[in-house]
Amino acid sequence: MIVFRYDDTFEGVLSAVFDAFNLKKWPQHILTSSDILPLFCTEEFYVQTTDEKFNRVSQAMTKRLPSIALNQISYVWFSQQPERAILIFNYLVKVFKVKHDISHNFADPDILAIRNLAKKVAHERHYLMMFVRFNAINNQGEKIYFASVEPRYNILPFVLDFFKDRFADQKWVLFDSVRQYGYFYDLKHVQIIHLDEHDDFMINGQINDNYLNEDERRFQKMWHRYCQATTIKERVNPKLQKKSMPVRFWKNLPETWHEDP
Amino acid sequence: MIKDSTIKKLEILAESAKYDVSCASSGTTRKNQQGGIGSAHGWGICHTFTADGRCVSLLKIMLTNFCLYDCAYCINRRSNDIRRAAFSPKELAELTIEFYRRNYIEGLFLSSGIIKNADHTMERMLRVIKDLRTVHNFNGYIHMKAIPGASRELVYQAGLYADRLSVNLEIPTEDNLKRLAPEKDHQSIFLPMRHIQQHLLENKEERSKFRHAPKFSAAGQSTQLIVGATDETDQQILQLTAKLYKRPSMKRVYYSGFIPVNGYDKRLPVVKDVPRIRENRLYQADWLLRFYKFDVNEIVNDQHQTLDLDMDPKLSWAIRNPHYFPIDINRASYAQILRVPGIGVRSAKLIVSARQHGRLNLAALKRIGVVLKRAQFFIICHEMQSFKLQNSSPEYIRLSLKEPSLPIMAVPQQLSIGLE
């Protein structure tokens, strides 16, 4: 069994594809330097990431694949799942080995695997559009709408355009409190931000009350009450609710807090 | 500072609006315009789910729940002793914006009890949505309920600011409507419906000539039918639905299982439970009409006036029509494949594109997402030994596929976006 090692970058995966075609070797695994080598490994090969290899493969890839498939690949990459490298690798090898476009042959397990993981990531992206809740905060006299989220995948970059378009006339921050970074929109541009470690702005992943605008708690309360009032008691079905709105998001959703905020 | 009284009002008026089941915020796309707030997307977004599992995408609220009318099926009817409240148009517009800014909602769904008369009520509602669009520069979604009996001019005005206009039919037949809602008749409902339709068509033509003519109710209209409060059969209901869908402007018909909000009124039947399964079957049948190109008479007819509660209408149709099968998965047209139980729109599309690369067998179908448990009786494919339906009596299939129906679809879900 052959194993490739790579540097855990997207450029690295594409370089691995280049090397494989060059050497005519098809690895069973593509691992980072810290991954443990599986049993029965007979050969280890270290992929050198270079711009040249990357450019060649990425150009070929953009030429060969429709944009839907390219999007799927980038979603798979941003999933940060350990298997992402080998999935993309297998997919690209298959694509380059044949002449015609196979990107929608979902009866093929490799192609289906890409599609399915991409779908999960896309789903998470959709969840972010649904379950982001902005809080009006006071930042040195400035009103900013701040939202803290904990997405399963690293997908903040995929929703920026959506929020930028939608909330064009308010300053906002989207903060990923798992990965500890976020984006700030200042009415013109979006830029990456980090929070100062010693700051008391967030406590246990929640915004410190002192920073909230004076009316903020009342809006949360209104939203909470609104959601209670629209519930039809005769039809209560918590299972269905949890299926549509996974509990892992509830922490940031005022409408699900038991006590009125 | 928000007043406690506003919170109270919000609660009362949300409570009063909750029985309207329409929830979609889809059908239009509007980009944010210079400096404004909000956008609308073709597929709409749910922002939360209530404990009953329904999607909340719009601030569904009444301007007021005072009402002159006395419709038996409605909690807001004149004779009901409930708390009443009213927003000022300005107050409601501001509240909508504040909710929107926090990403709680996609927009507003505005309805109202009838105060003074239809036009007076329409005018006040109009003020809310006009404020949103012109004062607040709001580009999010707006759905407004037109008041039965409202004048043509006001319907027109409302359509200029709303993405969707709707009038609820509520009761499928005229006689029953008159009995339960003495102040209403079909005329007062169908007329505004017709106005919406006419304006929409005129507007389309205008816009083809003058690109900047304002859009009129771009997402069309919808309506709601209450199921189980009166004695109409599924056949009557679905035939009405099919007729409504013939109008190019009618986008959705919603079904609302009757909830006894008024136990003592003699005009209403005594029921214990909401007829969820029936409601769910109606949605499934509606789905067949809109996306599967079924003719209404294939689903319900004089021999089959009610939908089968044990199985979905597509399966039930398939069992009644064995001569239509088997379908050869590797050869049949998309339209034919779509009629196989266990194969949805998505799988049918995947099948048609995947089979260009090679013949499909059962394993491939399974991977694609076909529910073989159901589909296997109706198809043949590569490597499949024989056509199963031949060896199985309809009764056997019925029994083996009969399942306690889960009313997951009790409320129409918003489509979630996929990658395709």
Ligand code: SF4
């Ligand atoms: S007119 Fe509308 S709000 Fe008034 S009682 Fe009838 S259904 Fe209810």
